[in-house]
Amino acid sequence: MGHGASKITYVSAVTLSGxxxxxxxxxxxxxxxxxxxxxxSLHTVICFFVSFQLLDANKFGGFSYFYPPTxxxxxxxxxxxxxxxxxxxxxxxxxxxxASARTFTVTNNCAYTIWPAIFTDLNVGTxxxxxxxxxxxxxxxxxxxxxxxxxxxxxxxxxxECDFSTVQGPTSCAVGGCNGGLECDASxxxxxxxxxxxxxxxxxxxxxxxxxxxxxxxxxxxxxxxxNVGCSTASCPVxxxxxxxxxxxxxxxxxxxxxxxxACFANLDGNQADSANCCSGSHxxxxxxxxxxxxxxxxxxxxxxxxxxxxxxxxxxxALWTCDSSLLADYTVTFCP
Numbered sequence: 001m002g003h004g005a006s007k008i009t010y011v012s013a014v015t016l017s018g019x020x021x022x023x024x025x026x027x028x029x030x031x032x033x034x035x036x037x038x039x040x041s042l043h044t045v046i047c048f049f050v051s052f053q054l055l056d057a058n059k060f061g062g063f064s065y066f067y068p069p070t071x072x073x074x075x076x077x078x079x080x081x082x083x084x085x086x087x088x089x090x091x092x093x094x095x096x097x098x099a100s101a102r103t104f105t106v107t108n109n110c111a112y113t114i115w116p117a118i119f120t121d122l123n124v125g126t127x128x129x130x131x132x133x134x135x136x137x138x139x140x141x142x143x144x145x146x147x148x149x150x151x152x153x154x155x156x157x158x159x160x161e162c163d164f165s166t167v168q169g170p171t172s173c174a175v176g177g178c179n180g181g182l183e184c185d186a187s188x189x190x191x192x193x194x195x196x197x198x199x200x201x202x203x204x205x206x207x208x209x210x211x212x213x214x215x216x217x218x219x220x221x222x223x224x225x226x227x228n229v230g231c232s233t234a235s236c237p238v239x240x241x242x243x244x245x246x247x248x249x250x251x252x253x254x255x256x257x258x259x260x261x262x263a264c265f266a267n268l269d270g271n272q273a274d275s276a277n278c279c280s281g282s283h284x285x286x287x288x289x290x291x292x293x294x295x296x297x298x299x300x301x302x303x304x305x306x307x308x309x310x311x312x313x314x315x316x317x318x319a320l321w322t323c324d325s326s327l328l329a330d331y332t333v334t335f336c337p
Contacts, residue, residue: 101146102202103330104129106156108137110336114221115159115173116143117184117191124201125152133184134159137335149328151202157195158221158335160258174252175220175259194218194250194259196236198225198333199308208322209329212308215300218248220259224337228330231323236304237337245296262310263295279311286312 106116117134120127131145137158147154159176168181176195178184184191191197197214204210213223213234224235241249244260247268252258263269264278274281279289291297294310301309306318313319323329 101130101148102151102328103144104131104147104156105142105144105330105332106137107142107332107334108139108158108336109334110221111139112160113138114335115162115176115182116333116335117157117159117176117178117189119155119178119184119190120151120186121153122187123153125150127151128186129154133180133186133189134178134182136162136182147202147331149203149325151200152204154200154202155190156198156333157191158223159191159195160220161252175250193265194248194261195220196223198223198234200331203325206322207325209325210320210322211331212320213304213306214308215304216262216264216308216311216313218250218259218261218265219244219300220250222336224334225321226332226334227323228332229323229327231327231329232306232321234306234308234321235337236307238303240300240303243299245299248296262300263297264310268295277310286315291316 108114108116114137115134116137118129118131119133120129127148127150129145129147129151131143135143137143157176159173159178161174162172162177162182164172164182169179170177170192172181176191178189178191180189183189195217196219197217199212199214201210209231211225211234213225213236215236219236219240222237222239224233224237226233240260241257244257248261248263248266249257250259250261262277264272264275267275269275269277272278272280274283276283276289276293277295279285279294283289283293289310289312291301291310291313297310300307301313301316305316306321308319309316
């Protein structure tokens with residue numbers, strides 16, 4: 001089954017009435033088919049509880065399930081007239097499918113091909129989206145997939161100028177490459193900065209979805225996170241590459257600027273382990289790492305005020321966004337919005 005294909009897992013509790021234990025032993029397995037389930041994606045669990053009752057088929061013309069051929073003479077006499085009626089609860093759920101998964105859409109509005117990637121920190125949560133961890137997105141294309149309602153520490157970003165024909169790893173792309181190649185490794189494929197990152201924790205603290213567009217590792221492609229329930233948009237819609245300060249620039253083999261590093265990733269102060277730019281070491285609290293001490297903070301934040309521009313940017317009030325989890329928001333990631 002290819003990535004993104006539908007798969008349904010059934011969990012059922014079946015109660016049979018009207019049959020002796022001996023009769024039941026002749027029944028074998030019951031199969032229920034043609035239920036007409038639509039829009040149920042990978043890992044969605046459809047739970048239904050079915051009570052079967054033996055009914056006279058001449059009196060009931062609805063859904064029925066006939067006994068398979070049997071040598072039991074008592075059952076054989078029932079075949080012409082009797083059937084099983086599916087009658088109790090089919091908790092089959094548009095409701096549960098909505099409650100257990102969201103729809104995410106990734107759209108490439110850029111004029112060039114990108115290679116989106118997904119990473120889930122499995123140390124935080126084990127639920128993962130129903131989508132490959134990397135794929136090619138030509139200009140103007142979109143991909144939709146389901147994401148579990150409890151997705152934690154998830155991220156989506158875009159890669160540029162990729163060629164996986166000879167190398168399967170971080171250097172396969174001019175920017176944003178990851179361990180694993182086209183599909184990023186599930187454990188280590190976080191993506192090499194500088195990259196613009198869309199981040200989520202769904203159904204997190206306070207029964208909130210938490211999300212942001214992070215520039216903490218730098219920038220490569222303009223990006224926005226929108227939703228279908230009216231919650232705030234997180235974004236960096238401006239291309240920061242053309243005016244990127246020279247000491248932050250990442251260039252491709254032709255000398256084109258394809259990324260703009262953060263001051264931390266560029267290691268401008270020479271010690272990432274104890275750095276005001278990285279909020280590390282003696283600067284590892286919000287009090288000891290104000291935005292005023294982060295080089296080029298204003299370049300990123302002024303251009304993209306609704307982004308997360310450094311490690312403690314929550315104090316700006318426009319870095320980290322929430323949406324009530326009970327709204328079951330679907331999210332869209334748009335590159336080059």
